[in-house]
Amino acid sequence: MYTFFLILCALWHLSANAPSTLPHDLRLSVCEIEYLPEESAFELRFFLFADDFRLGIYGDPLHDSIAPRDAVAYLLGHFLVRFDGEKVIVKYKNIMEKAGQTQVQFRTDPVAYLPRQITIDNTILLAEFPEQVNMHFLLLPGRNRMSLLLKKGKTQGSFEL
DSSP states (O other), X not given: OHHHHHHHHHXXXXXXXXXXXXXXXXXXXXXXXXXXXXXXXXXXXXXXXXXXXXXXXXXXXXXXXXXXXHHHHHHHHHEEEEETTEEOOEEEEEEEEETTEEEEEEEEOOXXXXXXXXXXXXXXXXXXXXXXXXXXXXXXXXXXXXXXXXXTTBOEXXXXX
């Protein structure tokens, strides 16, 4: 699995450094979910190709910069996280666009305890790209990185802790 992740990162890096107006074949988003023990909260970081994300939000891959409110509305309309079956409210933190990539960060309120199960529903960019792959990585202190791949036909999955 680690080799697969390295290959994805290399492809992501190569595609992200290409001018955003050039078409790319890789259809991928990444969501890192990291538990921050000092805050007792989870941070969610989404990484998307900027042109694909603009197409999903505005219907135009060459649209101007992505407005934070539009990014938030799109992502929260296509992504849901549940802890032990309960919907988790995430709050917008920031958005950054650089080298053809867009990163959007969210944070949860502090949690009293780590959940036993984290369930993800993700349909990000599936309407625009049937071949879209949405990768998820869970980062917990003292544990190995966990991964979850979602795509058309499998838009829900869980991390069992």
